[in-house]
Amino acid sequence: MTVVGFLRALTLAAAAASLGALILMVFRTFSFGHREYLSAPRGYGGRGLVYAFGRGMLDKESVSRHRPTMAGGALYHMAIFAGLAYVLWMALPLRISPSLWAFRPLLLAGAIVGLSLFIKRTAKSHLRRLSCPDDFFANLFVDGFLSMALLHTFIPALEPVLLGFSVLLFVYIPLGKIRHCFFFFYTRIVFGLHFGRRGALPGSGREA
């Protein structure tokens, strides 16, 4: 087996291990039990869910007062998913070449936005003091990954470096803050159901 072949296999193994670890974390989290709602509902949990993943994603001050950060954050996440897809595409024994024109702008934008978020976290006193080392490290780690993926689209010889980087990233995902990508959805579901059944979210209750 060639070095690249070995690294491709290792990348896939790391990705699978990362996914497995995240799934284990979810099971462990669920082992704490779920809250049983015993009060009579006044609204509709389902409508709360629709709000939580629909209008409620944008209808808040954390969005309206921070449009550049939120837009940047959305772009950053899209770029990360694109980067991961790019690496897995490369590591899997597929004979289709990814369309570089689709990846390059996204990876470039993601790397720039990621770096801007790092600068923001470092420069703003309260945000810096709120942060733990993982916040800075995970941010830079992902920025490095996106930059490496972008470079690889121009210089295919960098494949072993990109694959090595990817292995480390996959190993780090369940250990650091990147794991929020899994738990975000659960937290949002709980939010929608909890307040939806109270009729406390717009459109979730009986209106007078």
Add this chain to the structure above:
Amino acid sequence: MENLTSKRDPYEEKLDNLTDADIAKILAELRRRLKAPEIAAAHTCIRCGLCADACHYYLTNGELEDLPAYKLNLVLGVIKHHFTPVGRLAGRWVGGKKLDKVLVREWVDVLFGRCSGCGRCTVNCTSGINIHGLIRAARGALAAAGLVPPELQSTVMMAVEQGNNMGIPRDEWLETLAWIEEELQAETGDPGARIPVDAKGARLLYTVNPREPKFFPLSLLAAAKLFYAAGESWTFSSDHYDVTNYGLYSGDDAYAGLLSERLAKAREGLGAEVLVLGECGHGFASTRWEAPEWLNKRFPFPVQSILEVAAGYVREGRIRLDPSKNKKPLTLHDPCNLVRLGGIVEEQRYLLKRAVTDFREMTPNRQKNYCCGGGGGQLSMTRYAKRRLAAGRIKADQIRKTEAEVVVAPCHNCIDQLSELNREYKLGTQVRTVIEVVADALVLPQKPAAPLP
């Protein structure tokens, strides 16, 4: 020096002399309260800090400790360190925090002293983490070690031991009701108008904030007029009428459950169909939403806000309102526990639009309203009063911008805070409850309406 030492606040001394056993109690109680959503929150919060603008404390004071994400991570850090493998493994690298004496002191100052539990951060959190719920869980953990600020704890204990949080003796309560009954008769011109007490088989059991008999008896009169005009079959309980529940604020589920259960038992004893909660935001959230979970049982009867009941009367044509009786420009404050966290959003608007001629919304309003600062037990915790009044500036500015002459709130805690803000920020407004305004607009029946069977 000895004298100075002996005069130290015993609460501060207790915080200084915490033992490992105290820390263990806090952790055990925190662990008991953890369910999947709380653990998930520890994995979800990315400390983006975008919740900052949601908090009236942060917006007015601007200290790091006021930032909701900071408050949240004081709790999540402990959860991570003590209850998650990643937190145990990576510790401070991932924001894990070992609970020790210094951190307990910070918990007390920040979680009790810089949060009114309004939940505005929760709905503005990019991930939807129940920030105020986690803060309450941590307050409850502190309560297990006897570390609730004494002014708040004494309010809880007053209600537990005396039956109401103002310590009003039963005779005084009954005398007040007798006096209000005379006022009702005078206002309605009907010598048969009654304020029923312990009336078996009445349809509604009505509960109030003890501040009403103590300081605002006209609120009692307003509700009595409303029921009279609707021909309602209702009653007060002579013993358990206190809708407030400071256990919600102290975080102590056992006491909170006890206080709500008393109301449920009073309803059962009198055979009333519906438990009606007076104008009290946290009282509504407590008994309507939280109590079944505190008590681990479903209530086999409806629990309603007086606003729902009154709006029902208007819809059913049981009462008539004349808005020309309330001509002053009026604005509405949305109590957080009733509206954002309780779901009673439109009823008060439905009533006010029919009871006044010039109703003006604050901006923002409804679920997005700013807290007045009176929740979270802040009104009782005098040690944090300066912060509370400073944090109320946002609400004062909102009121001023409406140029209203009257501000109404369906919550007596909010009324107290709004009255203080009125003085502090020289707003020059009248502060009233929704039902008081509705009662002023009532067109009383020529003949008394017959009570429902």
